[in-house]
Amino acid sequence: MKILIVGSGGREHALGWKLGQSPLVSEIISAPGNPGLAELGRTIPIKVEDIGELAAFALREQVGLVVIGPEAAAAAGLADSLAKVGVPCFGPSQAAAELEASKAFMKDFCGRHAIPTADYKVFDDAIRAKAYLGGREPPFVIKADGLAGGKGVVLAETRRDADAAIDEILFLRKFGTAGQRIVIEDFLPGEEASFFALCDGETAAPLLAAQDHKRAYDGDKGPNTGGMGAYSPAPIFTDAMRDLTMERIIWPTLRGMKAEGRPFIGVLFAGLMISTDGPKLIEFNVRFGDPECQTLMRRLKSDFAPVLLAAAKGELANAPPLEWDSRPAVTVVYAAQGYPDYPLTGSVIRGLSEAGEIEGVEIFHAGTRLDQDGNLRAAGGRVLNITAIGDTLAQAVARAYAAVNLINWPGGFCRRDIGWRALE
Ligand code: AMP
Ligand code: GLY
8 A cells, every 4th residue: 555644853754654555555655744754655745734735645646644743733633634535544533633732622521521630720811821820839831732742831930031921922923823822831850751652543552661851951951942852662651551541541542532532543643751650641642742653663573554444443342453663862953053942944955864874873854954055954843853772771772873963964963961860
């Protein structure tokens, strides 16, 4: 079958790399794709939100499975458009994507189904929001309700910063309509982990957990980003923690979504705070994490194509269990200088092929483009993902940075401490 991957990041390149190894797959097509995906098959210039065009293309090309990468495509209703034309889709309907597209919906949903998460209140009025903070202790957690590319969360240490964040979101509309409402919630102490489960509307199958590094600079300093690096396994996420997460968070969500007429198909990404009394849900995403996905794909040994197809068709219960490489894997994100606020694009990147030859290393493209002369250039904030697998996490990390050091890209920067918690 042909698989159409929707998206253009490192996550999508890693999915294409993995799915392209399947004997069931004749072609990996991506929309809009990137130069890494272009090495795997056709890239077509359709934007992820152009759901009508994507569905028409999938039908015309007799695509056997569409895999939705980014939340924007799911929230725009791509799965619904594909259902109308009868093309199997791995990814949630617009109604199910509300779990990520509205934090207020997600928090209310958790309340209805007793899913452990921080206490919260929703506001559309800045004066009331500020008055509410008056009776509370810092740190204050303030979130834009809608999709803000992972940047809509402010952790404020002082009332002044918290008030400024409320004004920026509600008055100045820093995140546009995503900030028509805000959620203020309790601060959860603990260590974070990203956990993933495949869902077919009725059944869930656990994948693995990974740990992301959200801050831009070494030592977890600097602004929040979409993620600067990831590693798996996350030592804090034991098998017991996984079982608790399935029992307290994933299964109640799957059952609740079905009961509310929004059955969830796709990958459910639970952003968790691991506390002494178990996992607490920070947020749901309705897609793979980026860069967690790249790390997971490096550890997946089974053929992924039949499993995603089974999930898309509601037949996950019959799919064979997934086999994983027991060795750890790591991903280092190489970002353009200035990321996340003002990434400088256009700079030339050299040395990728030498870097990719290091044992255990695989490089995925994210925000790259090829110019007319065939030079690879930065075209986004997060530009390259250097993944490596090794016998130990230390070896995987050493391999990834050996590859980074061979890449000649003065316009880029990366964190040098990916995996530090697990290495300590
Ligand atoms: P989110 O986009 O909701 O995942 O939030 C981004 C980041 O902010 C998370 O990865 C956490 O590091 C942090 N965060 C969000 N909500 C909370 C909370 N209630 N308590 C502590 N940290 C939080
Ligand atoms: N790396 C976190 C995310 O994809 O949202």
